[in-house]
Amino acid sequence: MTGPHGVGIGWRPEIAGFVAELPGLRFVEVIAETVPTGGPPPEALVELRQRGVTVVPHGVRLSLGGAEPVESDRVAHLAAVAELLAAPLVSEHIAFVRAGGMEAGHLLPLPRSRAAVDAVCANVARAQAELPVPIALEPIAALFDWPDDELDEAAFLSEILARTDALLLLDIANVHANARNRGTDPLALLDRLPLDRVAYLHVAGGAEHGGFYHDTHTDPVPAPVLELLTELCARHRPPAVLLERDGHYPPAADLRIELDAVATAAGFPPVT
């Protein structure tokens, strides 16, 4: 089983037909929580696997950054999905999604504090103990920062990676979003991250709304995000980059153009 390679796309049921017809595709992601583990995986994923396409389970509800221990049932499910799809790795977020018994319904940012680093590292260690494959951690896009911050983003992420031995899933659109919303330099962050630890990249679309850049995954990938992707790959090109689209799916021709633009920006062969 090979790791992610080249240009991939987030597999979603709505675009399963489109994804199945991409001739050069060697890598997709599937939202881990949507894959049932009681029976066989969705037929479309089985067919991709039979073609030799790597399928990476991408978790969105582990809440690795929660102060409380990660729920073992959720880790067990992610592990089962990884086994089911013979995945070479899984990925999750540096974020929390619930607290005090309440679901936030989305990935929320952590305070960049030493206490939060401790919480993430403890939960990643708990998950790693049960997972059959390595885990890659994805820093999220945040619309707000905590007043509790003690570390800057590069120090926060580097500390977590150093202490967990996890891989990095770097979302270049999130880097853009955070820099835009905080008024910081995205290249300065890239220069301080351990790019040799990147298992693969994410890229996604977004839009300006109410004075903020929103990482919507329902809009086209804007030019600055593609430019940042090129900048990153000029520094150190990771083995793979994956386009995430989560709604308002464009016509197939437009999605192909977007995949080609990602390939060009990253210096990978087209998969369309």
Place this chain on the structure above:
Amino acid sequence: MNTADVPHRSSADSLAARQAELVAALVAGGPPPPGFAPAPLAAARAALLRKRAGEVARYWPLLAAGLGPNWPATFLDWATDRPTLGGLRDGWELARVLRARHALPALGADELAVREAAFRYDGHQPPRRRRLPAVGRAGTAVALQLAGRVRLLRPAR
């Protein structure tokens, strides 16, 4: 607020409490936790609601379509201070509230009648598929479920 107010030594407990405060502020109408800049927090709150509206519309496409251009505002008005129970239950609760107010559009009534016939939902536990035949009603819409198959006998008008 600065880091001196949130001492590192109380780490895990303090982090848990701070995270709970923040989630309550974002999804349950709780007060903004001290020290957060209000505008970005408000933007995050609005973004969460928009995302949630999209998820509910996926579970309740006819309800959303029936409300048309009023869907986002109707959903946001209802959801602002209510933490999510998931897209299926959120839409169910909203449809029932609208029915009680005689504000449920016909398409939404059809959808609710079909769901009520197929599932037992008490508002507390997750909906469970009915094993016995059942009739679901919403406004003038009537749906019948027999052996797991649901038919809309009479659509709402």
